[in-house]
Amino acid sequence: MTGLAQRFVRPALSKRRLFRALASLAALLGGLASATAAPTPAPSTDMILPQLRSLREMGSVLYVAAHPDDENTQLITYLARGRHYRTAYLSLTRGDGGQNVLGPELGEELGVIRTQELLAARRIDGGRQFFSRAIDFGFSKDYRETLRFWDERQVLGDVVRVIRQFRPDVVITRFSTEPGGTHGHHTASAVLALEASKLAGDPKQFPEQLATLAPWQPRRILWNAWRPGGMLPSDTGFLQIDAGGSDFVTGESFASMAGRSRSMHKTQGFDKFAFAPAGPRPELFRLLGGEPATKDLMDGVDTTWARIPGGAATGPAIDQIIDHYDPQNPAASVPALLALRTQLAALTHGPLLDEKRRQLDRILQDCLGLSVETTVARAEVVPGEAMSLRHTATVQSTVPVRWLGVRYPDSKRPAGRPLELKPGSPAVRTATQTLSAKAPLSQPYWLRAEPGAGVFRVDDADLIGRPENPPAFPLEQVFEVAGQTLAIPDEPVQIVSEAGQTRARRRLEVIAPVALKFAEEVRQFSPGATRPVDVEITAFRPAVTGTLHLAVPAGWTVAPAARAFRLATVGARASLQFAVTAPDRAATATLAASAEIGGVNYRNERVEIRYAHLAPLLLQPAALGKAMSLDLAVRGRNVGYVAGAGDSVAAALAEMGCTVSALADTDLTPARLQSLDTVVLGIRAFNVHPELAARLPALFAFAEGGGNLIVQYQNPNGLKDTPLAPFPLQLSADRVTDETAAMTFLAPDHPVLNVPNRITPADFAGWVQERGLYFPNKWDDHFVPILACNDPGEAPLKGGLLIAPYGKGHFVYTGLAWFRQLPAGVPGAYRLFANLVSLGK
Numbered sequence: 001m002t003g004l005a006q007r008f009v010r011p012a013l014s015k016r017r018l019f020r021a022l023a024s025l026a027a028l029l030g031g032l033a034s035a036t037a038a039p040t041p042a043p044s045t046d047m048i049l050p051q052l053r054s055l056r057e058m059g060s061v062l063y064v065a066a067h068p069d070d071e072n073t074q075l076i077t078y079l080a081r082g083r084h085y086r087t088a089y090l091s092l093t094r095g096d097g098g099q100n101v102l103g104p105e106l107g108e109e110l111g112v113i114r115t116q117e118l119l120a121a122r123r124i125d126g127g128r129q130f131f132s133r134a135i136d137f138g139f140s141k142d143y144r145e146t147l148r149f150w151d152e153r154q155v156l157g158d159v160v161r162v163i164r165q166f167r168p169d170v171v172i173t174r175f176s177t178e179p180g181g182t183h184g185h186h187t188a189s190a191v192l193a194l195e196a197s198k199l200a201g202d203p204k205q206f207p208e209q210l211a212t213l214a215p216w217q218p219r220r221i222l223w224n225a226w227r228p229g230g231m232l233p234s235d236t237g238f239l240q241i242d243a244g245g246s247d248f249v250t251g252e253s254f255a256s257m258a259g260r261s262r263s264m265h266k267t268q269g270f271d272k273f274a275f276a277p278a279g280p281r282p283e284l285f286r287l288l289g290g291e292p293a294t295k296d297l298m299d300g301v302d303t304t305w306a307r308i309p310g311g312a313a314t315g316p317a318i319d320q321i322i323d324h325y326d327p328q329n330p331a332a333s334v335p336a337l338l339a340l341r342t343q344l345a346a347l348t349h350g351p352l353l354d355e356k357r358r359q360l361d362r363i364l365q366d367c368l369g370l371s372v373e374t375t376v377a378r379a380e381v382v383p384g385e386a387m388s389l390r391h392t393a394t395v396q397s398t399v400p401v402r403w404l405g406v407r408y409p410d411s412k413r414p415a416g417r418p419l420e421l422k423p424g425s426p427a428v429r430t431a432t433q434t435l436s437a438k439a440p441l442s443q444p445y446w447l448r449a450e451p452g453a454g455v456f457r458v459d460d461a462d463l464i465g466r467p468e469n470p471p472a473f474p475l476e477q478v479f480e481v482a483g484q485t486l487a488i489p490d491e492p493v494q495i496v497s498e499a500g501q502t503r504a505r506r507r508l509e510v511i512a513p514v515a516l517k518f519a520e521e522v523r524q525f526s527p528g529a530t531r532p533v534d535v536e537i538t539a540f541r542p543a544v545t546g547t548l549h550l551a552v553p554a555g556w557t558v559a560p561a562a563r564a565f566r567l568a569t570v571g572a573r574a575s576l577q578f579a580v581t582a583p584d585r586a587a588t589a590t591l592a593a594s595a596e597i598g599g600v601n602y603r604n605e606r607v608e609i610r611y612a613h614l615a616p617l618l619l620q621p622a623a624l625g626k627a628m629s630l631d632l633a634v635r636g637r638n639v640g641y642v643a644g645a646g647d648s649v650a651a652a653l654a655e656m657g658c659t660v661s662a663l664a665d666t667d668l669t670p671a672r673l674q675s676l677d678t679v680v681l682g683i684r685a686f687n688v689h690p691e692l693a694a695r696l697p698a699l700f701a702f703a704e705g706g707g708n709l710i711v712q713y714q715n716p717n718g719l720k721d722t723p724l725a726p727f728p729l730q731l732s733a734d735r736v737t738d739e740t741a742a743m744t745f746l747a748p749d750h751p752v753l754n755v756p757n758r759i760t761p762a763d764f765a766g767w768v769q770e771r772g773l774y775f776p777n778k779w780d781d782h783f784v785p786i787l788a789c790n791d792p793g794e795a796p797l798k799g800g801l802l803i804a805p806y807g808k809g810h811f812v813y814t815g816l817a818w819f820r821q822l823p824a825g826v827p828g829a830y831r832l833f834a835n836l837v838s839l840g841k
Contacts, residue, residue: 046249048330048366049322053084055359056318058352059303060086062168063127063224064159064193066185067136068095068114069265070174072224073125073258075283078243080126082254085303086355088128090162090465091118092155092189094446097136097769101269101688104646105609106820108447109619110267111136115444116614117264119467125261129467130166132158133446133455138769139737140184141791147188150454157206159196162465164213167351169301171197171221177288190223194288197221212462214351219301220290224283237286239293244281253278266613310347317343330367331397337364338482361486369396370421372477372488374406379494379506381472382513382541384437389492391429393477395421400482407476407487408433414478435473435510441604441620442509445469472508509618513541514567515606516548516593518625519575521648522825523591524655525582525629533558533580533625535593538606539567546597548576553590555583556627565595582629588766588825591625626825633756634658634834636677636708636841642668642692644682644712649833652822653680656834668695670702678708678837683819686722687715693722700726704807708839713774713815725813726806727780734797735815736771741789743771744796750786752803752835759835763828772816775799782806783813803839810839 061079065071071089080087096111105113115131122129134155140146147155163171173193175186199205201217225238246253255278262270285297293299305314321336337360344357373392381387395401401421405414406429419427440448445463446456458464471491479486493505519534537548549562563576580591594603605624609617637658641650642665654660663672663679673679679702686692703709703726711724716731724731743764745753753759771789776799779785783804788796804811814836821829 046327048363049325049327050081050084050249051359051363051366052318052322052325054086055356055363056305056315056322057084057086057303058305058307058356059083059170059298059301060088060166060168060352061170061172061297062088062090062130062163062166062218063172063174064090064092064189065174066092066183066189067098068093068118069262069268069270070186070189071121071127072174072283073121073261074255074281075172075224075243076122076127077125077254077258077261078245078281078283081247081257082243082245086128086166086168087126088130088166088168089118089122090130090132090159090193092132092134092159092192093136093185094131095136095268097138098268099645099684100267101645101684102267102611104648105267106646108621109607109609112444112447112617112619113267113609113611113614114265115467116617117267120614121261121264124264125257128166130162130465131446131467132162133458133464134158135451135454135456136185137454139735139773140188141737141794143179143184143187143191146184147191150188151452152192154452154455156192156196156199157209158464159192160200160206161209161213161461163196163200163218164209164216165351165465167216169219169303170297171218172224172285172297173221173288174224174226176223176225190288194221197289208461218290220293221288222285222293222297223288225286226284238284239286239295239297240282240284241296242280243283244279246278255281264613266611271613308347308350308353311353314340314343314347331369331399333367334364334397334399334481337367338484341484361488364481364486365488367397368399368401368481370394370401370479370486370488372490374475374477374490374492376492376494376508379492379496380509380511380540381435382511383435383439383441386432386434387473387492387508389431389433391431391477391490392426393419393421393479394426395423398423402480403427403429404478404480404485405429406431406490407478409474414476418480433473439472439510441512442469442472442618443620447619447621472510504615506616511540511606511618512595512602512604512620513544513597514539514546514595514602515604515620516595516602516623517605518591518593518623520625520655521651521823522626522628522655523580524632524830525580525627527582527586527629527631528584529629530579530581533578533591533627534575535578535623536573536575537565537567537595539570539572540606542569543567544597546595549594549596550578550580551592551594552580552627555587556589557581580627582627585629586631586827587629588827589627589629591627593623593625628825628827628830630827630831631757632656632831632834633838635756635838637837638675638677639837640667640673640676640679642679642681642685642689644685645688647683647712647819648823649680649682649712649818652830652833653837656830656837658837665689665691665695668692668698670698673698673702673707674705676702676707677841678710678839680710680837681712683712684715685712686719686724687717696723700806700811703809703811706808706840708810708812708837708841709806710812710814710836712818713772715774725780725783725804725811727782727804727811728778729776729780729783729802729813730778731774732777732799734775734777734799735773736775736789736791736797736800738791739767739770741771741791744788746785746788746798750784750803752786752801752832752839755835756838757831757835759828759832763831765828766826767817767821767829768824768826769820770817772800772814775815776802776813780804787816808840812836812839 094111095114173190175190177190305311403419405416449457477488492508604620607619639658640663783802785798786801788798790796
């Protein structure tokens with residue numbers, strides 16, 4: 001370890017002291033992880049000294065990878081909490097293309113969850129979080145495919161923007177720029193980071209960014225080298241540092257903090273808290289671009305205040321404050337902090353300096369013991385509504401502090417008369433403010449518009465890179481301390497009681513007075529048929545009156561075009577029905593609902609997401625439904641469904657005309673199963689419900705007696721001893737990521753391709769994201785492979801759909817991605833799955 005690194009790290013505490021420190025820190029961080037980004041009271045005085053050390057350090061590191069969970073949390077913790085550098089993680093995607101082991105949310109909803117999981121992780125390891133607009137479109141085997149899908153130029157511009165905004169001295173990639181056995185997104189993230197590091201300092205590149213940003217050239221870009229199964233050897237020309245050590249406040253090892261940070265990725269199954277060894281942690285780096293480094297990441301980088309014109313004296317001034325800081329009397333540092341504030345005000349403005357000024361203001365606030373809070377009775381506000389705000393300010397020190405007032409979004413001066421704060425005595429102001437009638441509904445900024453090809457569309461370029469929305473109603477609390485003005489950012493919050501905590505803060509959110517929802521995610525029509533389409537409307541304000549409209553595309557008709565509604569109370573619901581007629585040919589359609597209230601059209605659904613490790617999440621996407629006009633026949637309509645990790649396949653079966661019964665593991669008995677024609681197991685059912693393995697004999701007996709047993713994809717990890725089939729079957733990680741891959745019919749005469757629906761290559765058009773995943777690569781001769789497909793340049797995979805006659809019935813294992821195709825309304829997927837259900841019927 002270099003002398004510079006040793007300066008920030010101390011040996012680990014004894015195990016007893018470590019556990020006491022962890023208990024204290026876990027209470028603090030646990031609250032942060034489950035709270036929102038809203039303002040909170042001043043932290044413990046123990047957190048001030050780390051902030052002072054961070055204020056002193058001027059080095060910056062940006063870590064770049066592709067997905068949530070790709071980041072090296074050990075290194076981020078070491079750099080942020082050990083060396084006190086500005087440290088950030090840029091995840092090119094939000095993980096929206098992955099799977100969810102906790103629940104049914106996929107796609108955009110999963111991306112919102114994983115965004116918050118990353119923010120919770122950063123609150124533990126001390127890093128910051130950025131994103132590009134790249135859409136996670138699932139597994140990619142070739143980085144060149146990834147770059148084509150993403151629109152390389154747009155995502156490259158996003159990485160350049162983040163570099164210009166964050167201004168790192170060193171950029172670090174998690175993955176190599178050389179492809180080799182890893183996700184195409186991974187390699188692409190390194191390729192883009194390297195190219196962006198070269199371009200960010202060139203004013204001719206992405207000049208549209210320079211209206212608000214300036215060119216910035218990192219000193220070097222490094223690959224944080226690793227390989228599956230362990231670190232690369234240290235004798236191959238790599239730069240090596242030791243990222244071990246422990247936090248000097250709590251004594252918790254960086255390895256332990258990194259493990260807790262990583263455990264926040266709970267939708268990916270990383271929720272097992274484990275103490276990692278607290279000893280040395282070698283990290284290896286290979287130069288990708290820029291100036292070489294021989295001893296340390298920051299070789300040749302001035303990490304002191306001398307890098308700021310006129311700022312050479314600032315570092316020693318901060319050292320003096322640190323040396324004299326008294327954790328028992330933080331206010332004793334206030335005069336020196338105010339003097340430092342005056343000193344910084346005389347320096348030339350710049351992004352890094354401005355950020356340090358804001359950091360100094362936070363330290364000053366904490367030393368004063370000054371906390372602010374703005375509360376509202378309810379966090380949800382409709383555009384144009386009045387809000388009753390209660391502002392509270394409390395100071396703990398005896399340093400004179402005068403509260404000048406509150407600055408609202410449209411005001412230049414603080415409103416209210418000055419108040420002298422008394423130590424320990426909360427001062428309160430009340431005010432009524434009206435939310436703009438043009439305020440947009442709260443929705444993650446990257447989901448407000450229809451996405452482009454491979455990237456989210458963001459109309460406000462200043463939002464690009466941010467992890468989440470800025471406050472819906474930002475304000476500032478303005479104070480005077482010894483003749484200096486201190487403005488503290490704030491926003492309204494609602495104090496709510498949640499399980500396990502009594503003061504959760506919910507950010508202000510802009511909602512519509514109603515929410516709309518289609519009763520069925522996908523509606524299936526026979527060509528030319530008329531079917532009812534139900535739209536549910538729920539009131540979030542009393543006495544809501546308006547008109548509900550249903551729009552259909554050309555070729556489809558709807559009657560009536562609109563229906564009036566009146567909802568008397570909050571929470572009241574009405575289901576309004578429309579008669580929709582499909583064209584007399586095969587077709588797909590998007591149906592759009594809207595409610596006109598007082599001359600304003602609201603087109604939003606309402607999606608609430610709640611998990612114990614995150615604050616409640618609210619999404620308000622457009623209220624859309626899918627419709628299909630197709631010939632579809634089904635036999636054997638009594639279906640039992642065993643839910644897995646979460647999918648919408650059961651709802652699709654109901655839309656096909658099946659009677660679907662939800663089955664728990666205790667329902668898998670001969671007596672319960674005998675009334676069913678088919679039993680379907682959901683995705684990863686055996687992964688998330690290990691108790692199902694004990695029910696396999698009953699399921700096999702059901703098939704042997706004449707039933708159809710359909711098992712959707714399972715992850716082979718942890719299932720080596722689980723006999724998923726009545727005959728030998730070996731799962732693998734094989735997958736076909738190209739959703740347009742040609743399908744070869746290996747058994748064209750098999751009933752599954754002919755009865756009751758004749759399947760043709762046209763039925764594989766319009767599939768989304770992938771053909772399938774976790775295909776078996778070995779199976780018993782009893783199985784008949786039905787289909788083959790492959791990604792470009794690879795051999796055909798035949799394990800996507802395997803069918804084995806078993807007694808009087810059938811056993812089916814299918815890795816095809818039904819959980820994506822059926823909710824997406826892919827007609828051919830419905831027709832083929834209907835044939836699976838109908839086998840032998």
